[in-house]
Amino acid sequence: MSALFALLMIIILLLISIIGTEVLGLNYVFGVIIPYAAIALFLVGFVYRIIRWANSAVPFKITTTCGQQKSHPWIKHSSLEAPHSTWGVIGRMALEVLFFRSLFRNTKADLKEGPRLVYGPSKWLWAAGLVFHWSFLIILLRHFRFFAEPAPFFVSGLQSLDGFFQIGLPIFYITSVAIVAALAFLFVRRLNDPKLRYISLGSDYFALFLILSIAISGILMRHTGLRADIVDVKQLAMGLVSFHPNVPESIGVMFFIHLFFVSVLFGYFPFSKLMHMGGIFMSPTRNMANNNREKRHVNPWDYPVKTHTYEEWEDEFRDVMKAAGMPLEKEK
Amino acid sequence: MAEKMITPEELAGGIDYKPKKKTWLDPTVEFKKGTWNYAAPPQNLEYLDLPNPRKWSPIDEDWKLPDNWKEIILEGLRVRIKRFRSLQLFMDICVRCGACADKCHFFIGSGDPKNMPVLRAELLRSVYRKDFTTAGKIMGKMVGARELTVDVLKEWFYYFYQCTECRRCSVFCPYGIDTAEITMIARELMNLVGINIEWICTPAANCFRTGNHLGIQPHGFADSIEFAVDELEELTGIKVDAPINKKGAEILFVAPSADYFASPHYYTLLGYLALFHEIGLDYTWSAYASEGGNFGLFHSHEMMKRLNAKIYAEAKRLGVKWILGGECGHMWRVIHQYMDTLNGPADFLEEPVSPITGTKFENAKNTKMVHIMEFTSDLIRNNKLKLDKSRNDHWHPTFHDSCNPSRGMGLIEEPRYVIRACCNQFTEMPENTIKEQTFCCGSGAGLGTDENMEMRFRGGLPRANATKFVHDCDGVNILLCICAIDKATLPPLLEYWVPGVEVGGIHEMLGNALIMKGEKERTTDLRGEPLAGVESEEEKTEEEVSEDA
Secondary structure, rough: HHHHHHHHHHHHHHOOOHHHHHHHOOHHHHHHHHHHHHHHHHHHHHHHHHHHHOOOOOOOOOOOOOOOOOOOOOOOOOOOOOOOOHHHHHHHHHHHHHHHHHHOOOEEEEEOOEEEEEEEEEHHHHHHHHHHHHHHHHHHHHHHHHHHHOHHHHHHHHHHHOOOOOOOOOOOHHHEEEHHHHHHHHHHHHHHHHHHHOOOOOOHHHHHHHHHHHHHHHHHHHHHOOOHHHHHHHHHHHHHHHOOOOOOOOOOHHHHHHHHHHHHHHHHHHHHHHHHHHHHOOOOOOOOOOOOOOOHHHHHHHHOOOOOHHHHHHHHHHHHHHOOOOOOOOOO | OOOOOHHHHHHOOOOOOOOOOOOOOOOOOOOOOOOOOOOOOHHHHOOOOOOOOOOOOOOOOOOOOOOOHHHHHHHHHHHHHHOOHHHHHHHHOOOOOOOHHHHHHHHHHHHHHHHHHHHHHHHHHHHHHHHHHHHHHHHHHOOOOOOOOOOHHHHHHHHHHHHOOOHHHHHHOOOOOOOHHHHHHHHHHHHHOOOOOOOHHHHHHHHHOOOOOOOOHHHHHHHHHHHHHHHHHHHHHHOOOEOOOOOOOEEEEEOOOHOOOOOOOOHHHHHHHHHHOOOOOHHHHHOOOOOOOHHHHHHHHHHHHHHHHHHHHHHHHOOOOOEOOOOOOOHHHHHHHHHHOOOOOOOOOOOOEEEOOOOOHHHHHOEEEEHHHHHHHHHHOOOOOOOOOOHHHOEEEEEEEEHHHOOOOEEEEHHHHHHHOOOOOOOOOOHHHOOOHOOOOOOOOOOOOEEEEEEHHHHHHHHHHHHHHHHHOOOOOEEEEOOOHHHHHHHHHHHHHHHOOOEEEHHHHHHHHOOOOOOOOOOEEEOEEEEOOHHHHHHHHHHHHHHHH
């Protein structure tokens, strides 16, 4: 149901872009106005969310320790799993952001006869997640060849690496295949595992479908008869970044579909769970050092509370304490 | 327990990880006997100045909420979103990848899909979406937004009191989303309208009033310690000194109160007393701060602060140099991660230095409170203790990492070091069930009540099952732990799932092994049970002794 809803949304988006450009001829709207609006929404929305998060206080240092603390010099300290210093935290965050350290720990619990609980390794989610995110990043970086003349230095290296196997012409990029495969896996995983199906919302499927649509439309554009003229694309892209936009006539519907999906992704991003991209860096259980007893953390909204003081306590129990011969502050 | 309890076979046979319903958005909950906790009695709420004291029960149709309960909760949520970045962020960034789903002991033991950490959080998140996000306001259920209704509130009560704040899910979450944070704040919100449970509010009120969670008055506390001193003398022939409220002592010692009135905690207390005597520690107990455990942690950040305040206040009044803390789990979460922030800075204390070895406890130099595992492991490392491991040969221990010391401190190797120094035998449970991946006892965070027994057996299944594995394969016969809640709740759990395994503390093992100057020949351990190799004649007399005790 949620998946169907998400699929319906994608079909509507597809139809909007086709009708908008092919029927209504709103090429300027879809080639210039919507992309600009989407980027603006992305930037403003992203910054707004980060500021909103940053404005929320961090009253306590609540690191989740996943290894040995730093205590005695003769006990090996786990500097990346229970970091004690800022460098340790940076290392921990790098492992988390670049290699999905925590997801790598994943296990699968099974209840066998007996009862006997067994925990097997479960690395598929980690692998698919890693492949998807890295592919997406490389693809994004590859696109910089459209936005700068000459293309930035890193693009050609990435392209030749990514096209290492030199299959087909134009050459098939490894990431093109990888991102589709990873997204397909993530989708099937959601449908296939009853637990996952149960927790998945329409918005979870929507994000998957949207990025899949971008990938597929991009691949179609590069490798099929629906090809967009690369010179036209570069002309539009350069126009957009130099704020002198113009839309070449012959750019083709597949390009508009692709661009529209990308625009929707950018516009949708700050209002969705995709903000985990920024959020991971601010997660208090991961980005703070486990040096609580060594360095004091201050709660910015701390306020005095009602306590039961020693004096009040002794007043209440003086008689019984006296009878028991316990030391007192005041005899009466 | 007069009523027939579900058998282990029935319980395990009925677990199915496949959700039965199609959607979780329906909040209806069936309050099945054995799976929920009694409501807090009004007098204890009144004593603590908490809102909406009244007599009520979760199975009542009418929970006697204030008329504006919904506004109170939503306003409470609004305030907390600003106060806790954790909450704000954890509401926003979950992608529902499901990595946490089968990491929760309550899910593993119940199969109830709302015990998947992701869904437990969604219970609150759905309300957050409805009232605090644009998408939720417009798209409603499609993006998982729900109206806050009485039924949702009842669902919160049911599931946020089926979370022990153990943080295991947070280890596996790619963003470190910590359900403990969400549960703590959801409980705070419910407390605003007077929804809370007895086994949190009553101990909190007792701690506030008398200093310990059973409400034992100062002279009763002194009696308990005195009794333990006598008992230790009977066992070892040595009369130890255990000062209470002694001004000018070098160290204030704070332990969970269960250590001096509950079993098997009590044997750990005997271990502390023996150790402190043997090394000649200048220390004192306090009757005012006689509880290290902090039931406020399970109630609200404010209550945690109110209860925790006693420790520093007492250290200041007594003029000690620093504080030593006993074997306790959530007590140490509070001390390590909260105390300095809540009630510090403790600038009237000195940076902790072991008076025996001269070791500076650098890692505790600001909070000025040292974990007894850090303290004792340092003594052993510096050869300050004479230990006869063979006195523990009748025990084959394994070690249960308590949630909070492992995931909230990183205290992992110190206890193992002490165990290995005190015992010839030691076997670890499977690696997915120990250290940072340890499983909760299933009864933490205020859920260790008799009325909640079935849920405790369910939540404790993963721990018990791992224990069963080493019991069957290696002959493990005692589960050691450094947490008072563990010591209270693991015995019935193990009796249910894996009979034949006892529960004990590490300082109990230490007390057994510790050779004290001038002690009489020991024929029994601190429990009064005969040591391995002791002849049967003596065994008989020792049994009599233990019965007398």
